[in-house]
Every structure is written in C-alpha cells, then in structure tokens.
Amino acid sequence: MGDALAGSGTGKPLVIASGTLMLALGGISGRAGTEADFVPSGPRIDTENAVIAMAERGVRSSAVRLPPLVHSDLDHHGFTPALIGFARAKGYSGYPGDGANRWPAGHTLDAARLFRLALEKAPAGSRLHAVGDEGIPLREIAAAIARNLDVPTKSVPAEEVPDYFQFLATFIGLDNLTSSARTRELLGWEPAHPGLSPTPTQATTSPDLYGGSGVRDPGFCR
Numbered sequence: 202m203g204d205a206l207a208g209s210g211t212g213k214p215l216v217i218a219s220g221t222l223m224l225a226l227g228g229i230s231g232r233a234g235t236e237a238d239f240v241p242s243g244p245r246i247d248t249e250n251a252v253i254a255m256a257e258r259g260v261r262s263s264a265v266r267l268p269p270l271v272h273s274d275l276d277h278h279g280f281t282p283a284l285i286g287f288a289r290a291k292g293y294s295g296y297p298g299d300g301a302n303r304w305p306a307g308h309t310l311d312a313a314r315l316f317r318l319a320l321e322k323a324p325a326g327s328r329l330h331a332v333g334d335e336g337i338p339l340r341e342i343a344a345a346i347a348r349n350l351d352v353p354t355k356s357v358p359a360e361e362v363p364d365y366f367q368f369l370a371t372f373i374g375l376d377n378l379t380s381s382a383r384t385r386e387l388l389g390w391e392p393a394h395p396g397l398s399p400t401p402t403q404a405t406t407s408p409d410l411y412g413g414s415g416v417r418d419p420g421f422c423r
Contacts, residue, residue: 212261216319219249219264221305225375233380236328256326263323265316268332270306285346294347295357295365297374300340305332305379308394318388329384333392336378
C-alpha cells in the first residue's frame with residue numbers, strides 16, 4: 202500500500218494506529234513522552250517508523266499513538282475492560298507494587314476524531330498523541346474500579362503480577378506519562394469527552410468515579 206501511494210506522487214494520506222506504551226518500553230521515563238520522541242526499532246515500532254519514513258517519498262503519512270487506557274462504553278476489548286475483568290475475576294482490584302506508575306488515557310470518541318483530523322490535514326511524517334489525561338497513577342485506576350465494582354483494592358506483589366495481570370504483566374509496571382501538547386497545537390484537537398482524571402469543572406458537573414473528586418466515564422465499569 203505504501204509503495205502504491207508513494208508511486209502516485211500526489212501526497213495521499215496514510216494514517217496508522219500506534220501506541221504510547223512503546224515510548225516507555227524504549228526507556229523514556231522520568232518525564233512526559235512527546236510526539237518528538239521515537240524509538241529506533243522494536244516490535245510495532247518498526248511499523249511506525251516505516252510509515253513515518255514514507256513522508257520522504259511523497260506520502261502524507263502519520264501515526265496516531267493511542268494511550269493504554271482508551272475508554273468509553275464503546276470499548277469492550279481494550280486494556281481498560283481487561284483491568285475491570287481482572288478485578289471481577291479475582292475479587293479485588295489490583296495494582297503493581299505501590300501503584301505510583303502512571304498511564305495516560307483518552308476517550309474513544311476523542312481518539313476517533315483525531316484519526317479523522319490526521320486523515321484530513323496532518324503534515325507528512327506526523328506522530329500524534331490521542332491523550333486526554335497525561336498520566337494517572339495505577340493505584341487510582343484500581344481504586345476507581347474497586348469502588349464501582351464494590352471490591353477491595355490491593356497491591357499485587359511482583360511474583361503474583363503474571364497471574365493477576367495476565368497478558369498485561371509485561372506492561373503494567375511501566376511509567377508512561379505522555380503529553381499531547383504538540384498534537385493539540387498542530388491540529389487544533391482538544392478532548393471533548395469525559396476523562397478518567399478529573400478537572401475541577403468535571404468534578405462538580407459529572408457523576409462520581411473518584412469518590413467525590415472526579416469523573417465517572419459512562420462505560421468505565423460495565
């Protein structure tokens with residue numbers, strides 16, 4: 202497909218989905234990962250880099266990096282439903298270690314709108330972040346799930362992480378603070394749907410997810 206688009210010589214768009222977790226897997230920690238950050242090689246990373254490189258061949262290529270916590274009542278198979286499912290199955294909502302590591306989040310519909318904007322007007326070679334909440338500590342996510350499922354919250358020791366978190370065990374301890382400032386500036390994209398991390402306005406106008414101080418996403422614990 203890329204070769205066909207490059208051969209057309211018309212600047213046709215090509216947009217792919219990627220993920221912000223690859224930045225943490227690539228060693229970016231201690232600060233917010235940005236759209237300018239990239240990892241030289243690795244699974245999934247190689248695809249992103251190859252698509253971005255097509256900009257040099259006249260393709261208006263871009264990659265939308267999705268946060269690990271994409272959430273809404275439309276999301277039935279992502280990491281967010283998985284965490285809820287683990288809590289239901291185990292009878293408690295777990296987090297790794299002290300739960301201080303942070304994951305970014307974004308609403309499904311906000312991410313969809315970013316894909317549309319990327320298709321319409323992203324400059325060639327753009328890396329974009331569909332991030333509404335830059336980083337929420339895993340213990341806060343676990344506590345939110347626990348309150349909504351009426352189960353206790355519990356730290357999961359390292360030796361039990363593979364059993365509890367299953368396919369997420371490799372990623373669950375990563376700190377993945379991620380900025381979307383460049384994406385917002387470049388495309389005029391702003392999240393318009395409820396986040397998982399509360400703002401003062403949301404805390405007073407939205408149903409409660411964080412025990413009096415936050416937002417409940419409509420599909421968060423369905």
